[in-house]
Amino acid sequence: MSKSKVQLAGNEKAKDDLSFEQALKRLEEIVETLEAGNSPLEESVKLYEEGMALAKSCMTRLNEAKLKLKKIQKKSGGDIEEIDLEVQ
Amino acid sequence: MSYELFENIRGAEEPQSSVSEERILKVKDLLRLSKSVLERNFPEVIVEGEISNFKKHVPSGHLYFTLKDDEAQVRVVMWRSDAAQVRFDLGDGMKILVKGKISIYEPRGDFQLYALSILPVGQGALQLAFDQLKKKLEDEGLFSEDHKKPLPEFPERIGVVTSLEGAAIRDIISIINRRFPLVELVIYPVKVQGDGAAEEIAEAIVNLNRVSNTDVIIVGRGGGSLEDLWAFNEEVVARAIYDSRIPVISAVGHQVDFTIADFVADVRAATPSAAAELVVPDKFKVLYSVQSLLRGITKSVEQRLHELSLELDKLTHHYALRQPASLVDQRSQFVDDLTRRMQAETEHFIKGRYEKLASVISHLTALSPQAVLKRGYAFVEGSRGVIGSVKKIEVGENAKIHLHDGTLDSQITGKYEQVEGSARREREG
Numbered sequence: 249m250s251k252s253k254v255q256l257a258g259n260e261k262a263k264d265d266l267s268f269e270q271a272l273k274r275l276e277e278i279v280e281t282l283e284a285g286n287s288p289l290e291e292s293v294k295l296y297e298e299g300m301a302l303a304k305s306c307m308t309r310l311n312e313a314k315l316k317l318k319k320i321q322k323k324s325g326g327d328i329e330e331i332d333l334e335v336q
Numbered sequence: 337m338s339y340e341l342f343e344n345i346r347g348a349e350e351p352q353s354s355v356s357e358e359r360i361l362k363v364k365d366l367l368r369l370s371k372s373v374l375e376r377n378f379p380e381v382i383v384e385g386e387i388s389n390f391k392k393h394v395p396s397g398h399l400y401f402t403l404k405d406d407e408a409q410v411r412v413v414m415w416r417s418d419a420a421q422v423r424f425d426l427g428d429g430m431k432i433l434v435k436g437k438i439s440i441y442e443p444r445g446d447f448q449l450y451a452l453s454i455l456p457v458g459q460g461a462l463q464l465a466f467d468q469l470k471k472k473l474e475d476e477g478l479f480s481e482d483h484k485k486p487l488p489e490f491p492e493r494i495g496v497v498t499s500l501e502g503a504a505i506r507d508i509i510s511i512i513n514r515r516f517p518l519v520e521l522v523i524y525p526v527k528v529q530g531d532g533a534a535e536e537i538a539e540a541i542v543n544l545n546r547v548s549n550t551d552v553i554i555v556g557r558g559g560g561s562l563e564d565l566w567a568f569n570e571e572v573v574a575r576a577i578y579d580s581r582i583p584v585i586s587a588v589g590h591q592v593d594f595t596i597a598d599f600v601a602d603v604r605a606a607t608p609s610a611a612a613e614l615v616v617p618d619k620f621k622v623l624y625s626v627q628s629l630l631r632g633i634t635k636s637v638e639q640r641l642h643e644l645s646l647e648l649d650k651l652t653h654h655y656a657l658r659q660p661a662s663l664v665d666q667r668s669q670f671v672d673d674l675t676r677r678m679q680a681e682t683e684h685f686i687k688g689r690y691e692k693l694a695s696v697i698s699h700l701t702a703l704s705p706q707a708v709l710k711r712g713y714a715f716v717e718g719s720r721g722v723i724g725s726v727k728k729i730e731v732g733e734n735a736k737i738h739l740h741d742g743t744l745d746s747q748i749t750g751k752y753e754q755v756e757g758s759a760r761r762e763r764e765g
Contacts, residue, residue, distance in 0.1 A: 268518055269490040272626070285639060289715065290568035290722050292640060299633045306626045310619050313518035317509065319500075320524040320543070328543055330522060 266302075267311040268309055364442065371440040378438050383410070383449060384457060385432045392419075399426065401451065403434060412436070414451040422454050424465035431457040462562050466569050469596055475569070478578045479599045486582040487603055487615065490549045493520045494615055495550035495582070497540040499526040504558045504587070504608035511609055516616035522550055527567075528557035534570035541576040541584065553580065554611045555597060556587030568595035577601055587611035709740035726753050 266274065272334040281287060287295065317333035361369070362398065392399055397416035400407050413433060414422075426432070436451040456464045473479065494512070498504050512521060524544060527538040537555065544553055555577065557565070567573060568588045577600045579582045586601035587608040598604040605611035650764035709715070716723040717736040723729050731751050737744040 254342035267490070267492065272490075272622075272629075275626070275629045279629050279636070282633055285636060288722055288724075289640070292637070296633060298635055299629070303626050303630045303633070307623060309518060310623055310626075313516075314617075315509070315513045315517040316520040318520060318522045320522060320540075320548075328547060330548075333523070 268306065271302050271306050271309075275299055275306065278302070341495050343493060345697045346461060363445075367440050367442045367445060371442070374438050374440065380435065380437055380452075381449070382433055382435045382667055384433050385409075386429070387432060388428050390426055390428050399451075401426070401428075403432075411446055412451050413441075413452070418452050422461075424456060424461055425468050426454065426751040432588060433457060460562075462566065462569075466562075467598065468569055469569065469574070470599065473574055473596065473600065478574060483578070484602045487583050487585070491551035491615060492619065493522055493548070493550040495522045495524060495544045495553040497524045497526055497537055497544070497553060497555045498557055498587075499528045502528075502558050504556060505652030507607075507609045508554065508587075511612035512616055515613070516619045516622070518619070518633060519616060522548055529560070529567055533567035534573050537567055538570075538572040538576035541573075541580050545582055546578050550582055551614055552583050552585065554585045554587050554605075554606050554608070554615060555601070556585075556605070557589060558608060562593070565589055565593070568597040570596070573597055574600045585611045587613060594698050633654070709738070714739050726751050 278295050282292060282295055282299070318330040319330050319333050320328050323329050347442060383403060385405050388402045388404055388409075390399070390401040397419060399414040399419045401412050403412045404410075414436075433455045434449060435453045435455075436449050437595075438447070438449050440446065441448050442535075443554040455461050477483070496505065496508055498508075500523070509521065522544075522624060524540040526540050528531040528537070535548045541553060541555065544550055553570075557568070559565075565588055568586070574596045577586070577597060583602040584600075585603045585605050586595065587605040587610065588595045588597060589607065594604070603614065605614060714737050716729075718729045718733060719739060720728070723735065729735060729748055729751075731748050733748050735746050737746055
């Protein structure tokens with residue numbers, strides 16, 4: 249199983265690069281594929297694990313999310329820049 | 337004729353209003369005298385009438401028209417600087433009140449009313465301006481449903497064009513923080529009322545489109561009078577919203593009143609709070625749907641396990657004679673146990689609260705098909721993938737046997753194919 253472990257590690261990394269929306273979409277795809285029930289066992293296992301990881305990631309992100317605040321400020325010359333604001 | 341008097345008048349800088357009949361006046365003096373009398377006696381008048389022969393002079397921007405009623409008419413001039421203060425469009429047939437002063441245009445001897453301000457008769461100036469702009473933009477197609485863009489389901493960056501003072505921005509921040517804090521709020525502070533407010537709002541929308549990668553923009557302010565909300569009824573704001581490639585939600589004060597911005601915006605929210613409610617999903621609903629998806633996964637895995645257990649049943653049946661009874665019992669008990677636990681966990685999911693999900697996931701992971709391997713099962717991989725049937729591999733071929741903690745290399749030395757309930761030994765190595 250060492251081969252699939254390497255791939256799983258790859259998946260773990262990939263899921264962090266996904267946006268929340270992308271992660272949710274991928275999770276939906278996985279559920280559809282698994283529900284269709286015609287993928288080989290080995291692939292099902294991988295999908296199951298990827299799905300679990302995605303679901304966990306989505307829930308963690310939601311539960312640990314902290315609102316980020318930025319303020320637009322005008323620079324001399326008419327350009328604008330963003331500066332961080334504290335959430336009160 | 338008194339020459340002396342005549343000289344006096346000619347030399348006077350400020351001609352007198354009372355003139356003796358014997359005097360001979362130059363035309364210019366006549367007009368100056370009359371003008372002086374008029375201006376002194378009518379410093380400011382308010383006249384009601386109907387506009388006709390309306391002309392806006394290009395490029396000066398001065399307005400010229402005739403104000404008339406059933407019995408008389410008078411020429412009216414309005415200089416550009418005064419005309420700029422009139423918020424609605426003037427046109428022939430419109431009934432108006434003109435406040436101004438009367439005077440004489442000397443080169444032509446015309447008696448004229450110099451308008452300082454104009455109000456419509458029968459309705460407020462702002463209401464009329466609103467109605468006029470609304471009709472104009474509607475005719476141009478700025479309110480067209482076809483042009484409206486859908487809002488993103490999960491925005492990551494939300495632009496907010498509003499004042500840093502006031503309740504609007506605080507409401508937006510607190511609601512988004514509560515509903516779906518997985519976003520970045522980019523606040524673009526602007527004046528929301530008074531001179532230059534409309535221009536600042538429009539510029540903010542243009543700039544957010546130009547440089548920021550926000551997924552959606554909220555433009556608004558808290559409630560106020562029609563005058564307070566006026567910036568959101570200005571054409572420059574309407575056009576900026578229309579031209580925005582980023583979807584715009586209008587969020588202006590009052591529930592009841594619509595602004596022009598509301599008509600142009602892709603989505604209209606009745607208040608800034610309402611905009612915050614609809615720009616992001618509710619995180620509890622999203623968590624719930626993630627849970628549903630998890631249930632989907634576990635259900636299909638449960639189904640898969642069930643199928644596997646049926647196969648296992650078949651196998652144990654066939655080998656019943658060769659296997660000790662206790663092993664058969666153990667295996668069917670394991671399958672039962674697994675199925676029971678899967679069901680229990682699924683139930684748990686449906687009832688459980690999301691805080692508990694993390695621990696549930698680890699339980700479920702333990703039940704994954706991979707975990708089956710941990711309990712003494714193996715799968716066989718040949719050169720063409722996983723071997724699900726003896727037909728897929730020949731005697732003499734190499735195969736990998738995957739166990740939970742590693743892989744065994746092996747060679748097939750014999751093969752027994754089941755034929756109608758009996759095992760047929762095909763070849764012995």
